[in-house]
Amino acid sequence: MKRPTQADVARLAGVSRATVSYVINGRADRSVSITEETRQRVLWAIEQLGYQPHAAAQSLRSGMTKIIGLLIPDMHNPHYWQIVRGVEDAARAEGYDLLLASTSLDPKREQHSVRALLRRRIDGLILLLTFGDRLASEIEMLARRHGPVVLLGGQVPGLDVVEPGYESGAAQMMRYLLSLGHRRIAFIHGVACPTLGGERLTVYRRVLQERGWLNERWVIHCGSTLEDGYQAASHLLDCSPRPTAILVVNDLLAIGALRAVADRGLRVPEDISIAGFDDIEVAAYLTPPLTTVRVDSETLGRESVRLVLARMRDPERPLQHIRVSAQLIVRASTGSAPAD
Amino acid sequence: MKRPTQADVARLAGVSRATVSYVINGRADRSVSITEETRQRVLWAIEQLGYQPHAAAQSLRSGMTKIIGLLIPDMHNPHYWQIVRGVEDAARAEGYDLLLASTSLDPKREQHSVRALLRRRIDGLILLLTFGDRLASEIEMLARRHGPVVLLGGQVPGLDVVEPGYESGAAQMMRYLLSLGHRRIAFIHGVACPTLGGERLTVYRRVLQERGWLNERWVIHCGSTLEDGYQAASHLLDCSPRPTAILVVNDLLAIGALRAVADRGLRVPEDISIAGFDDIEVAAYLTPPLTTVRVDSETLGRESVRLVLARMRDPERPLQHIRVSAQLIVRASTGSAPAD
DNA sequence: GTGCTATACTTACACGTGTAAGTAATTTGT
DNA sequence: ACAAATTACTTACACGTGTAAGTATAGCAC
Known part of the structure; x- marks a missing residue:
C-alpha cells in the first residue's frame, strides 16, 4: 500500500539504488555510465511498480x-x-x-x-x-x-x-478624455489600500490641477468590490452638477459604475462617459463595451x-x-x- | 547566508538538537520533559537566528x-x-x-x-x-x-x-422559461469537453422532448471563451424563426451572448431572453442583470x-x-x- | 546503602534522494 | 606484456527533521 521507493525499484531490477538514481537523472556528463540493457531493466522496474520520485526527498537533497x-x-x-x-x-x-x-x-x-x-x-x-x-x-x-x-x-x-x-496609461486616458471636451471628470479610487493604484490617481490629479479643474469632491475612495463601485458611482451621479465622465481605478469597479448609471436611467456615453483600467476580458463584451487602459x-x-x-x-x-x-x-x- | 537549521539553534542554546525539536513541537504527551529555563533559551536562540523549519525535511520525515x-x-x-x-x-x-x-x-x-x-x-x-x-x-x-x-x-x-x-437548477430554469411562454428555447453548450456541463444539456433536452419542442438545430456546441459565446449566439440570432430564449451553459458565455444580441440591435428581454448558470459575481451588474442558476x-x-x-x-x-x-x-x- | 521513580535531557535511527568516491573488470596504448 | 584508461557499476555520505530508546542525576521510601 505504501508508495514504492528507489530501493524497491533497485531490488526488482537487481541493481544498486544509486544505479536507479543515475538512470532516472540520466547523467549527461560522462562521469557515470550505464549499459543500455540495465537501463532498460531499471526503466521496466519503474514502470512495473509505478514508481514516482518523492518530491520532498528531492527537495531536501537538492535544495530546490x-x-x-x-x-x-x-x-x-x-x-x-x-x-x-x-x-x-x-x-x-x-x-x-x-x-x-x-x-x-x-x-x-x-x-x-x-x-x-x-x-x-x-x-x-x-x-x-x-x-x-x-x-x-x-x-x-x-x-x-x-x-x-x-x-x-x-x-x-x-x-x-x-x-x-499605469502611469503612462493614465496620462493617455486623461489626454483622451480632455480631448472629448470633458472637464468635470470624477475618479473612483476603490482599492484595498490607498497606495494601490496610487499612480493612476496621481496622474489624474496632476493633469486636472494643471488646468485648474481639479475638484476633490469628485475623488471618491471606496472598497474594492463591484458593489463598492456601484455605490461610489451612485454617489457621484447624485452630485450637482454631475461629472460628465467617471474614471475608475479598475474595470471591475467600472462595471459597478455602469450598472449604477443604467439604474438611474442615464445613458453611456451620451449622458456620462465611463472608463476603467486593466482591460479585463469582459470589458469588451459589456454594454456598452468599456473604454479602458490595457496592461497585458x-x-x-x-x-x-x-x-x-x-x-x-x-x-x-x-x-x-x-x-x-x-x-x-x-x-x-x-x-x-x-x-x- | 545559508538558512539556519535546528543544529545551529542547538549549538547556540547549548543543548542537543533533539531538545530543540522537542521544544518546537511542544510535546504534549509527558514522555519528554524540558525545564522552562532551557525552553526559553532555545526559543531565544531560534529568535536570534531567525530559524524557520525546513518544510521539505518535515515533509520527508512526517509524510505530510x-x-x-x-x-x-x-x-x-x-x-x-x-x-x-x-x-x-x-x-x-x-x-x-x-x-x-x-x-x-x-x-x-x-x-x-x-x-x-x-x-x-x-x-x-x-x-x-x-x-x-x-x-x-x-x-x-x-x-x-x-x-x-x-x-x-x-x-x-x-x-x-x-x-x-446543476440538475435541479436546470430543471427550475426550464420550468421558469416555459412559464414565461417560451417554446423556441436554444441552448449554447460551450465547454472544453462534451461531458462537462452535460447534466444541464440533458435536462434541457428532456424537458423540451416531453413537450415535443426539442429542435437539435438550436443546440450549439462551441468553445469556452467569451468570443465563442458571442459567435454561438450570433449564429442563433440569424436563424429563422429566431429562438425566443437562449439558455447558456454558464454565465461567462452568456455575457458573450448578451453582447451579440446588443450588436444586432435587439433588446433583452423584450426581443429575446438570455439566461446562464453559476451566478458569477458580475452577473448581477450586467446590462441587463443576468437571470441565472446560482450554485454557491x-x-x-x-x-x-x-x-x-x-x-x-x-x-x-x-x-x-x-x-x-x-x-x-x-x-x-x-x-x-x-x-x- | 539499595531499589525505584521522575526529571531532563542526549544518542541514534529513519524518511528517500543525489552524487562523490571507490572498485572490479575490460579495453586501450605503446 | 603491462601500465593506463575506460566502462559499469556499488558503497557511503549528506540533506534537516521527528521520535523512540537510552542515560545520568536527583529525590524518596525503606
Whole structure:
C-alpha cells in the first residue's frame, strides 16, 4: 500500500539504488555510465511498480522545490487572475508548480501568507503586495537574503520589479478624455489600500490641477468590490452638477459604475462617459463595451516568472526593473462631453 | 547566508538538537520533559537566528506536506475562481497551502498536471476534471490507493464527490422559461469537453422532448471563451424563426451572448431572453442583470476541503457524496416570450 | 546503602534522494 | 606484456527533521 521507493525499484531490477538514481537523472556528463540493457531493466522496474520520485526527498537533497509562490491581493478581481494565468503558464513551461496565496485584503493575512511562503523555502516568490509597508522588515530580510523575489508593482530597494505602466496609461486616458471636451471628470479610487493604484490617481490629479479643474469632491475612495463601485458611482451621479465622465481605478469597479448609471436611467456615453483600467476580458463584451487602459496582465505574470528564474540562475546579476507598457483602448463607453 | 537549521539553534542554546525539536513541537504527551529555563533559551536562540523549519525535511520525515492541490479546467471562467477562493479560504484556515494547476483545456496538460500533483505526495487533492475519461487508469490508481482525493463534479467509483446541483437548477430554469411562454428555447453548450456541463444539456433536452419542442438545430456546441459565446449566439440570432430564449451553459458565455444580441440591435428581454448558470459575481451588474442558476461556488470549494481533510483523518470512513443545492435567480435578462 | 521513580535531557535511527568516491573488470596504448 | 584508461557499476555520505530508546542525576521510601 505504501508508495514504492528507489530501493524497491533497485531490488526488482537487481541493481544498486544509486544505479536507479543515475538512470532516472540520466547523467549527461560522462562521469557515470550505464549499459543500455540495465537501463532498460531499471526503466521496466519503474514502470512495473509505478514508481514516482518523492518530491520532498528531492527537495531536501537538492535544495530546490520546483515551486514558485505567488501572492495576490484578492481573488475577486479578474485582473489578478489574468496575472495568475501568465504566471502559471510560464512556470509550468519551465517545470515549476504554482503555490497560490491571496491576501484577501487583510494585512494580518498578508503577513501570515508571506511567512508561510518563506518557510516553504520556495524557489522563487512573486509578490503583489497590498500592505507592503507593514511588512518592511520581512521584505528587507528577503532582499538581504537575495532570495529570488520579484515584486509586481511597488518598490523595495534590492528586489527585482515588474511594473505595470499605469502611469503612462493614465496620462493617455486623461489626454483622451480632455480631448472629448470633458472637464468635470470624477475618479473612483476603490482599492484595498490607498497606495494601490496610487499612480493612476496621481496622474489624474496632476493633469486636472494643471488646468485648474481639479475638484476633490469628485475623488471618491471606496472598497474594492463591484458593489463598492456601484455605490461610489451612485454617489457621484447624485452630485450637482454631475461629472460628465467617471474614471475608475479598475474595470471591475467600472462595471459597478455602469450598472449604477443604467439604474438611474442615464445613458453611456451620451449622458456620462465611463472608463476603467486593466482591460479585463469582459470589458469588451459589456454594454456598452468599456473604454479602458490595457496592461497585458499575462505578460506581467510571464515577465515576473522570467525574472525569478533568471535571478535563481544568477543571484549576483544586476537588479532588473521591467516596465510593461500600457495602451489606451477606446470603446463605446466614452464619448463627447454633453453640452450643459 | 545559508538558512539556519535546528543544529545551529542547538549549538547556540547549548543543548542537543533533539531538545530543540522537542521544544518546537511542544510535546504534549509527558514522555519528554524540558525545564522552562532551557525552553526559553532555545526559543531565544531560534529568535536570534531567525530559524524557520525546513518544510521539505518535515515533509520527508512526517509524510505530510501541509499542501492541498487543486486542479481546475481553465482560468478564464470566474466560476472556477470562486471555487478556488473557497478552497483557499478553507485550506488556509486549517494551516494548509494551496497548489493550483489548471488544465487550460488541454487533455495532455490535464494528465501532466495530475501526475505532477501526485508526485508531490500532496496531502489532499481536489480535482475538477475536464477530460477525466482519458485519465481513467490514473484515477483508478488514486482510488485504489485510497489517497484523499475529492472530485468536484463527475463520478469515479471509490472517490468522495462534491456535486453541484446543476440538475435541479436546470430543471427550475426550464420550468421558469416555459412559464414565461417560451417554446423556441436554444441552448449554447460551450465547454472544453462534451461531458462537462452535460447534466444541464440533458435536462434541457428532456424537458423540451416531453413537450415535443426539442429542435437539435438550436443546440450549439462551441468553445469556452467569451468570443465563442458571442459567435454561438450570433449564429442563433440569424436563424429563422429566431429562438425566443437562449439558455447558456454558464454565465461567462452568456455575457458573450448578451453582447451579440446588443450588436444586432435587439433588446433583452423584450426581443429575446438570455439566461446562464453559476451566478458569477458580475452577473448581477450586467446590462441587463443576468437571470441565472446560482450554485454557491465558494461552498463547493469549502466542502471539498472539508471532505479531503476528513478523509485524511480517517481513510476508512464511508464514501461521501455531497450535493450543493442550486437556486434559480431571476433578474432582468429574462421576460415573457414575444408574441410572434 | 539499595531499589525505584521522575526529571531532563542526549544518542541514534529513519524518511528517500543525489552524487562523490571507490572498485572490479575490460579495453586501450605503446 | 603491462601500465593506463575506460566502462559499469556499488558503497557511503549528506540533506534537516521527528521520535523512540537510552542515560545520568536527583529525590524518596525503606
